[in-house]
Amino acid sequence: MKLKNKLLLTGAATMAALFLGLNANAARMDMVDVSNNNGYMSTAEYVSMRNEFGVKALTVKISEGSTYKDPYAASNIANGQAAGLYVNGYHFARYATKTQAIAEADFAGQTAKTAGLPVGAVLATDVESQEANNQSQATNDRNNSAFMKEIQKFGYRADIYTSGSWANNKMTIKGKTGWIAAYPYVVSGKNWYSTNHAWQWSSTAKFRISYGGFDVSQLNSNYYTAGQKSMVKPTNKGAVKANNRKANKKNYQPSTNAKWVKETKTYTLNTAVKLRTGASTSSNAITILPAGTTIKTDRAIIQGGYRWVRQPRFNGYGYLATGPTSNTLEYVKSGATHTYYTVKSGDSWWTIAQRNGLSMTTLASQNGKSIYTTIYPGQQLVVR
Template sequence: MSLNGIDVASYQAGMNVGEVMGDFVLVKATEGVDYTNPEFSRHAKQTLSAGKKLGVYHFIRNDSDIKQQADYFLTVVKPYIGKAMLVLDFENTSGSTIQNQAGVGLAKQWLDYVYQKTGVRSLLYTGISCENSLDWSALVNANYGLWIAQYNNYNVVNGYQPRDLYGSLKHWKTAVMFQYTSTGQLPEWNGNLDFDVFYGDKAAWDKYAKATKVPETDNPTMNPSEPSGAKWVKENKSYMLKTAVKLRTAPATDASVIAVLPAGSTVKTDQAIIQGGYRWVRQPRSNGYGYLATGPASNTLEYVETSASHAYYEVISGDSWWSIAQQYNTDMNKLAKMNGKTIETEIYPGDKLLVK
């Protein structure tokens, strides 16, 4: 399931975004500490009134204090916090060069501050060359999602036509959203538009918009013997925990296959499917377009399963995977959902979490 939509700024003045085809609209809100998009309020209201999903973003600059920029953004978008996806736009512009390794630290500072103030974990927007060239491990480890941009050319794209990402991501396992052209055309607007695809349904969008922890200004006093960011119901159940799959041999392939894993590589069982006699693992590409061939399922995979009685916890109020690991003073890989996942992810009310 995926959603199609556009992102807009002051360039789309006069557009009624609620009447434009699509499932969502991402609206530029602020830039630096002194610029608010004059179309922001109108476009945000039109989006929600039309029943579309809303995203709001801040364009970061390196010529002003990062926390002041975050506070400025939060003041402008305050009516939409909890309703809209929050995004930090990390780009290269004249007079404000931000796409360098020092800029990554500034981005992390902004994202952390907004998370502390709102409980909402924002996305980062940037281009694929920037994602490939800088070290983003601090953001990946802190579980901030990625909205990736890449244009293969500037030919007109009539109507939503999500495509595969050319190349691959270096740091994130997958992107939340993909901006694949800046020359999109829709009948409701006489001009170019940015087209985006979101890899999820409306419920998934809402999870990105909602708080996953209590904002720091509202934190209640917690029992120090309990995790400080989430509430739990402890239960004991016996279940089968699946671990990673190890390849016995490197598989044969042909030119139609994207890539193969060498012998000894591991993949997570929940990230793979079997089709046409081959094991395929999803690539961080475009809504399931790209898969990694790991060889015939019959002779190259080794499953390891263990069965034991474990204590697990049902989450009452959500928190981040990273935060729970910090609270338990353990590695993120030692946390697992009851469905066997051990990837870095958000957790939400109703999830069942095992601390291995």
């Protein structure tokens, strides 16, 4: 990321920091965002996030493009509200023209209404796709403006989510707007993007009773908590402080036995993947590679719980995870798409795994879960 120095709080940002009780030495886990990738999330999980980690707000994936509706949006909204969190939504943008942006906003707004997203919530446009990457900054600005203007017709407040490398490069992000993603190697001591609404500082945060990694953000204003009544506050302030300090620490320890091996291979990304400066989930993100991107690699290594590949670039190398160490290619499939199975009443991890020629551990892992996670009828699981 281009931003290297700690930002100073001035004006409205200072007031927002005072309002939120900013601790300049540690980024906070104010907001978590979830999607189908996280599977079914219970009210108990959201209550734990609130009480033990200080999560105030939840932002739920609603839709993507002009046809995809996130199957877990309704349950995430309902369960997040039941836990007393401020609930918002986001739409993964695929538009390349103003007409497409308006059509996607209409689709997202209608889908959000059906899923139960409350009026007054934020419904952000998540702009990181190949379609946006192919456009000029002026075109992206025009399209984003059209989306946000249209989404307000449904009673939602608008915002833009994008990566730090795209902000004011691929699109304009003005002060007092924007939700920006940037993942420093060591978080403590920085307050990045303090003049924007939110800074997403990790994509691998862990919560005590939830499986897998989560995207977490610090709120630098009250934009994502406005318009909805907060029913419950954290009950364990000591745990909140301790868990935030732990999340801020550099926790990646490279394996002393891991060695790079030669791998000349071409991958086609099945979903958006973060290209990093090193083979670690704690390494800075260079950019977000959109789904459909083709990359060529020259080395591979297994370390830190993931299988990593190295991509030669004009000014060095980029690194991305192709999946967990079991090499099930959870995040990347070479020229393939996922096959899903819909859970039926009476199903278990064992019966579904046996039916699809998998071990229970592999099945759970490629769905971002453990074999101890409860599954529910109607839930979709990746089986291929």
